[in-house]
Amino acid sequence: MSFRPLMALFFFLTLGLIASAQEPVSVPATEPAPSAEPAEPAAPAGERIDVYVIPITGAINKPNLYILRRGLKEAITNQVDMVLLDMDTPGGRVDYTIEMMEMLAKFDGITATFVNPDAISAGSFIASATQEIYFAPQGKMGASAVIQGGGQDVPETARMKMESYLRANIRSITEDYPFRSDVLRAMLDAEFELKIGDEVIKPAGELLTLTAREAMREYALPDAAPQPLLASGIYDSVDALLDARLGPDQYQIKDFHITYSEVLAKWMNTFAPGLLGIGLLALFFEFKTPGFGIFGIAGIVLLGIFFISQYIAGLAGNEAILFFALGVLLVLIELFFFPAPCCLPCRASR
Structure with a gap:
């Protein structure tokens, strides 16, 4: 049995999948900030959230x-009132974002x-999709320009298309927040000047990254009381x-734990x-090399681990199915690649 046609097909399919994957990166910033005034409760006293x-x-x-x-699905199923993202990320894929x-x-x-x-980067967009930050x-939070996974600039036309779509998505989500859309654009578009009243917060030619104190700074609105630029509090x-x-x-934190399949997926990634x-x-x-040997088996196994790592997190709650499939795979490997030697009576009959 020859494995070379299957290996060649697998090889070129892998190259096609690699070419389709691009990731933005991040730019950090640092500065400490003070505490903020507490926000109003979400429910009357005595009503637990x-x-x-x-x-x-x-x-x-x-x-x-x-x-x-999975978290949002469980929150809906269990009628949870509030979802809080505890976020620490340097950025990532635009499509997942x-x-x-x-x-x-x-x-x-x-x-x-x-x-x-x-x-x-991508974390700032996800945070902006929540009601409170x-x-x-x-x-x-900030430095959200779209770049390729290796750090190279995205071609101009592709970059403009992605940024246009991201800005439209942000506008549709942040309509009820007076400054948020412009702040996110200043994080994304270096040429955009963020200006409130007569004060220039970010000049053209650089990306905006906000510290906690800067995000809490209040700015006046026409015919309205001053409001924080982005944050709802510092804790x-x-x-x-x-x-x-x-x-x-007045609240109860419901149990939500990362499953071991999700931990494994993040580690494998x-x-x-x-x-x-x-x-x-x-x-x-x-x-x-002639024939099919250890290099072919090692290559297929390693590429299989790579592709499994992209989807194993989605198996949370279905671990029994995963182990059953793994057992079947190991049995097939044993049958096809490591056949048992013939017994002595069998040899004698030959």
């Missing part, structure tokens, strides 16, 4: 997309983000935030590109 705290950490990738999707923004916009309850401490004292922890927002003993490269190299060596 159920809260889901969903961690969004690391790069914005498919595992984080699955985590947020847009999906996460749309999911948050469709949730009927209260949505909020705790920037703890970074919501950079809070900061840790060292929180930073040291999630508990301090919820105490101020909802009132002590950190070294998946390396596995992909080693797997392709192993297949290249297999093409150069």
Whole structure:
């Protein structure tokens, strides 16, 4: 049996999938900030609010997309009143970012983000899709220009198309917030000048990254009281935030835990590109050697791990199915690649 046609097809399909993946990166900033006045409670005294705290950490990738999707689905099923994103991210994929923004916009309850401490690049867009944005004292948010995964600039036409769509998406979500749309545009578009009244907050030629103190600074509106530029408050922890927002003993944090399949998916995503490269190299060596041997098996296994890492987070709650499929796969490998030796009577009969 020859495996070379199948290996060649698998090789070129892999190259096509690699070419379609691009990621934006992030630019950090630093500055401490003070505490802020507590917000008004969300419900009358005596009425407890159920809260889901969903961690969004690391790069914005498919595992984080699955985590947020599962969290919002469980929140709806369990009639949870508020979803709080505990966020610390340097940025990530634009396509996953847009999906996460749309999911948050469709949730009927209260949505909020705790920037703890970074919501950079894609994180700033996701935070902007929630109704309320809070900061840790060292929180930073911004630097959201769209670039490719390797740090290169996106071609001009493609960049303009992506930025136009992102700005439209932001405008549709942030219509009720006076400054948010312009602030997000200043984080995305270096040529945009952010100006409120006579004060220039960000001149053209640079990207905006806000510290917690800067996000809490108030600006006047025509015929209205001054309002904070972006943040709803600055707090040291999630508990301090919820105490101020909802009132002590007026809320209950419902259990929401990251499953081990989601943890594994996030861990695998950190070294998946390396596995992909080693797997392709192993297949290249297999093409150069006669027959089918260890390089072919290693290449297929490594590429299989790479592709599984993109979807394993979506198996949360279906781990039994995963282990059953893994068992079947191991049995097939044993049958086809490691056949049992013949017994002595069998040899004698030959």
